[in-house]
Amino acid sequence: MLAGLALLESSPYQGAARRARAKIAAIMNEDHREPVQEVLGSIHVNEAAAETHDAVSLGILSDAIAAKRVVRLTYAGEAEDGSPDHTTSTVRDVETMGLLRAGDAWLLTGWCRLRHAIRGFRISRITHLEILDEVPPDRDPTLLRADLARWPTRQLA
The missing domain is CATH 2.30.30 (SH3 type barrels.)
Known part of the structure; x- marks a missing residue:
């Protein structure tokens, strides 16, 4: 779930995705935290498009x-x-x-x-x-x- 939400960083839903990730992290079992962070650290995404600075938020x-x-x-x-x-x-x-x-x-x-x-x-x-x-x-x-x-x-x- 955290990996999928991280993929939304370059989408119009980035704010909602960040809030959802924070909520999941807040309730995550402490025993799972380190293995999950290790897996997340091994995932890399090359964005197809360069970041834009659109006039509209x-x-x-x-x-x-x-x-x-x-x-x-x-x-x-x-x-x-x-x-x-x-x-x-x-x-x-x-x-x-x-x-x-x-x-x-x-x-x-x-x-x-x-x-x-x-x-x-x-x-x-x-x-x-x-x-x-x-x-x-x-x-x-x-x-x-x-x-x-x-x-x-x-x-x-």
């Missing part, structure tokens, strides 16, 4: 998803080389649905009111995020499942 984004809020985001366009193009930014209201890991990027998934469809927004291209007080109407969950069915994905829970 991942903790705030996770809170918006958990609260099922509509967010207003400023989303940078994409340049030909794949980098954010801030000259083609759009402002969108999005009904948050969850997170998706695609290759080396985290995406916010949700119903985009501008496009009237489910969209994925690279977190690295979200330059501003405002959590609105609005709770969106329930969307048919098969919409998201159908959209994800086009891609090889796995659900973590």
Whole structure:
């Protein structure tokens, strides 16, 4: 369990993972502490992507998803080389649905009111995020499942 939580250090759930690890460590049987630390010390992870310094706090984004809020985001366009193009930014209201890991990027998934469809927004291209007080109407969950069915994905829970 501790190894799995450690893998979340580079995810939007890093804060929750740290709290869960601390709780597990606090109740761990003293006889198990040293062997567990020895095993954990032998596990190494090479991150596929370099650490980014996104404009949007991942903790705030996770809170918006958990609260099922509509967010207003400023989303940078994409340049030909794949980098954010801030000259083609759009402002969108999005009904948050969850997170998706695609290759080396985290995406916010949700119903985009501008496009009237489910969209994925690279977190690295979200330059501003405002959590609105609005709770969106329930969307048919098969919409998201159908959209994800086009891609090889796995659900973590």
